[in-house]
Amino acid sequence: MRGFLEEHRQRQVQRRIFITLAGLVIAFSIVTLRLVDLHILKGPEFAQQAKKQxxxxxxxxxxxxxxxxxxxxxxxxxxxxxxxxxxxxxxxxxxxxxxxxxxxxxxxxxxxxxxxxxxxxxxxxxxxxxxxxxxxxxxxxxxxxxxxxxxxxxxxxxxxxxxxxxxxxxxxxxxxxxxxxxxxxxxxxxxxxxxxxxxxxxxxxxxxxxxxxxxxxxxxxxxxxxxxxxxxxxxxxxxxxxxxxxxxxxxxxxxxxxxxxxxxxxxxxxxxxxxxxxxxxxxxxxxxxxxxxxxxVYEPGSTFKIVSASAALQEGVVKPAEVIDCEEGSLVVAGGRIRDPFPHGLLTFREVVAQSSNVGIVKVAMRLGDSVFYRYARAFGFGEKTGLDLRGEVPGILRDPSKWSKRSLATL
The missing domain is CATH 3.90.1310.10 (Penicillin-binding protein 2a (Domain 2))
Structure with a gap:
C-alpha cells in the first residue's frame, strides 16, 4: 500500500513538472512571436512613428x-x-x-x-x-x-x-x-x-x-x-x-x-x-x-444685333441689299414702341446693321420666329458658360421660347 502511494505521488510530481514546462514553452513561444511581429513585421512602421515623434x-x-x-x-x-x-x-x-x-x-x-x-x-x-x-x-x-x-x-x-x-x-x-x-x-x-x-x-x-x-x-x-x-x-x-x-x-x-x-x-x-x-x-x-x-449679368444691347443679322442671313430671310423701311425710327410691337436713337427711313439691310437701327433689325428678326431665333442665340453661346479658366463665371439668362412674351423677340 505504501509503495502504491509513493508511486502515485511521483506521477503527480512528474505531471506538474510537465505542465509547468509546457506552460513555459507556450509563454516563450508567444513572447518570441510577439518580438518577431514588433521587430520584423511592424518594425519599419514603429521606426517611422518614433522618427516623427x-x-x-x-x-x-x-x-x-x-x-x-x-x-x-x-x-x-x-x-x-x-x-x-x-x-x-x-x-x-x-x-x-x-x-x-x-x-x-x-x-x-x-x-x-x-x-x-x-x-x-x-x-x-x-x-x-x-x-x-x-x-x-x-x-x-x-x-x-x-x-x-x-x-x-x-x-x-x-x-x-x-x-x-x-x-x-x-x-x-x-x-x-x-x-x-x-x-x-x-x-x-x-x-x-x-x-x-x-x-x-x-x-x-x-x-x-x-x-x-x-x-x-x-x-x-x-x-x-x-x-x-x-x-x-x-x-x-x-x-x-x-x-x-x-x-x-x-x-x-x-x-x-x-x-x-x-x-x-x-x-x-x-x-x-x-x-x-x-x-x-x-x-x-x-x-x-x-x-x-x-x-x-447684363443685357448685351446693340451688340446682340450681330446674332440677329447672322441668323437672318444664314436662314435666307433677307439679302444684304434688300431695302428695309425703318419707319422713321419708330415701330409698335405688341403694344410697345421700338425706337431708334436717330430716325431712319429706307435703308438696305447692310445699312441697317451699319447704322444699328433697332427698327430695321427687329423687322428682319421677326421673320425668323421665336424658335429659330432662340436656336441661333444658343449657337452663339448665350445662356451657357464659356468655360473660361476663372471661377465665378455665370451662364447668363436666356429663357426658353415657351416662356417668351409677344415682345420678347423684339426686345432681345
Missing part, C-alpha cells in the same frame, strides 16, 4: 512662379520678406519680451504673451514684415527670437488687371483670379525647418536648423497685353467720368483665336492691399475684387 517639421512656403503678359512683361512676382519667429523655451523673461515685441508688432500684450507662454517649440510672431518693422525687432536683440525669409507677392502694375490676377493669402496660396485658378502651377514645392525633440518633447537646437529648401513654382504667361490693358482701362475711366456710372467692364478679344487681350473692370482693385502682398493689409470688400466681366 523625435523630429518636427515647420513648413516653409516655396517661391511662386512669375505671372507675365503675352510680351513677357511682369504682372505678379515674389519678393523676399522677413518673418519673425520665437523659441519660447529659450526666452528668459517672457513678460518683458512680450511687452517689447507687442509694441513693435502693433499687437496686444495679451496676444503676444499667449504666443510666448507654454511648451511650444516654435511659433510665428509676424509673417512677411515690412523692412522697418523687421529692423526694429532686430535692434531689440532678444535671445530666442529669429528671422526667416519668406516669399511675398508683389504686383508691380498695382490696380492694372487687379481682378483678373487675383491675390494670395498669408500662407502664399492662391485665393482669387489667376492666382487661384493656376495655384497648382504657380505655388511650387514647399520646404521646411526640421528640428529634434528630446524625451520630454522639448525642442533641441544643437547647431541651428536642418533647413530643407523649397522648390520654386512655374512661371505663367497670359494672353493679355499690358499695353492694350492700359488703353482699355484709360478709356473705361473716361467713359465712367462722362456718364457718372458706378461700374464698367471692357473685354477685348482676338476674334480669330478667342484669346482675351484685355479685361478692364471698374471699380479698380489693387491686389497689393491684401494679406499676402507687400503692402500693409487694408480690409477690403469682396465686391472690389469681384470679376464683373464673368460674374455679372
Amino acid at each position: 523625435h523630429f518636427r517639421m515647420i513648413s516653409v512656403r516655396a517661391e511662386r512662379g512669375t505671372i507675365l503678359d503675352r510680351k513677357g512683361r511682369i504682372l505678379a512676382i515674389d519678393l523676399k520678406a522677413p518673418s519673425v519667429y520665437a523659441i519660447p523655451s529659450m526666452i528668459k523673461n517672457e513678460r518683458e519680451t512680450s511687452k517689447r515685441l507687442a509694441s513693435v508688432l502693433k499687437t496686444s500684450l495679451q496676444t503676444m504673451s499667449e504666443r510666448l507662454e507654454g511648451p511650444r517649440h516654435f511659433v510665428w510672431l509676424g509673417r512677411k514684415l515690412d523692412p522697418p518693422t523687421a529692423e526694429a525687432i532686430q535692434r531689440l536683440n532678444i535671445e530666442g527670437i529669429g528671422f526667416l525669409m519668406e516669399s511675398r507677392r508683389f504686383y508691380p502694375k498695382r490696380a492694372l488687371l487687379g481682378q483678373l490676377l487675383g491675390f494670395t493669402g498669408v500662407d502664399h496660396q492662391g485665393m482669387e483670379g489667376i492666382e487661384y485658378s493656376y495655384d497648382a502651377v504657380l505655388r511650387g514645392q514647399e520646404g521646411g525647418i526640421r528640428f529634434e525633440r528630446d524625451a520630454a518633447g522639448r525642442a533641441v537646437f544643437p547647431e541651428g536648423f536642418d533647413y530643407v529648401a523649397p522648390s520654386r513654382g512655374n512661371d505663367l504667361v497670359l494672353t493679355v497685353d499690358e499695353f492694350l490693358q492700359h488703353i482699355s482701362e484709360r478709356e473705361l475711366d473716361d467713359v465712367l467720368a462722362r456718364t457718372k456710372a458706378k461700374a464698367g467692364t471692357v473685354v477685348m478679344t482676338d476674334p480669330m483665336t478667342g484669346e482675351i487681350l484685355a479685361l478692364a473692370i471698374r471699380p479698380a482693385f489693387n491686389p497689393n492691399t491684401m494679406p499676402g502682398s507687400t503692402q500693409a493689409y487694408k480690409p477690403t470688400s469682396p465686391d472690389q475684387w469681384r470679376n464683373r466681366a464673368i460674374t455679372d
Whole structure:
C-alpha cells in the first residue's frame, strides 16, 4: 500500500513538472512571436512613428512662379520678406519680451504673451514684415527670437488687371483670379525647418536648423497685353467720368483665336492691399475684387444685333441689299414702341446693321420666329458658360421660347 502511494505521488510530481514546462514553452513561444511581429513585421512602421515623434517639421512656403503678359512683361512676382519667429523655451523673461515685441508688432500684450507662454517649440510672431518693422525687432536683440525669409507677392502694375490676377493669402496660396485658378502651377514645392525633440518633447537646437529648401513654382504667361490693358482701362475711366456710372467692364478679344487681350473692370482693385502682398493689409470688400466681366449679368444691347443679322442671313430671310423701311425710327410691337436713337427711313439691310437701327433689325428678326431665333442665340453661346479658366463665371439668362412674351423677340 505504501509503495502504491509513493508511486502515485511521483506521477503527480512528474505531471506538474510537465505542465509547468509546457506552460513555459507556450509563454516563450508567444513572447518570441510577439518580438518577431514588433521587430520584423511592424518594425519599419514603429521606426517611422518614433522618427516623427523625435523630429518636427515647420513648413516653409516655396517661391511662386512669375505671372507675365503675352510680351513677357511682369504682372505678379515674389519678393523676399522677413518673418519673425520665437523659441519660447529659450526666452528668459517672457513678460518683458512680450511687452517689447507687442509694441513693435502693433499687437496686444495679451496676444503676444499667449504666443510666448507654454511648451511650444516654435511659433510665428509676424509673417512677411515690412523692412522697418523687421529692423526694429532686430535692434531689440532678444535671445530666442529669429528671422526667416519668406516669399511675398508683389504686383508691380498695382490696380492694372487687379481682378483678373487675383491675390494670395498669408500662407502664399492662391485665393482669387489667376492666382487661384493656376495655384497648382504657380505655388511650387514647399520646404521646411526640421528640428529634434528630446524625451520630454522639448525642442533641441544643437547647431541651428536642418533647413530643407523649397522648390520654386512655374512661371505663367497670359494672353493679355499690358499695353492694350492700359488703353482699355484709360478709356473705361473716361467713359465712367462722362456718364457718372458706378461700374464698367471692357473685354477685348482676338476674334480669330478667342484669346482675351484685355479685361478692364471698374471699380479698380489693387491686389497689393491684401494679406499676402507687400503692402500693409487694408480690409477690403469682396465686391472690389469681384470679376464683373464673368460674374455679372447684363443685357448685351446693340451688340446682340450681330446674332440677329447672322441668323437672318444664314436662314435666307433677307439679302444684304434688300431695302428695309425703318419707319422713321419708330415701330409698335405688341403694344410697345421700338425706337431708334436717330430716325431712319429706307435703308438696305447692310445699312441697317451699319447704322444699328433697332427698327430695321427687329423687322428682319421677326421673320425668323421665336424658335429659330432662340436656336441661333444658343449657337452663339448665350445662356451657357464659356468655360473660361476663372471661377465665378455665370451662364447668363436666356429663357426658353415657351416662356417668351409677344415682345420678347423684339426686345432681345
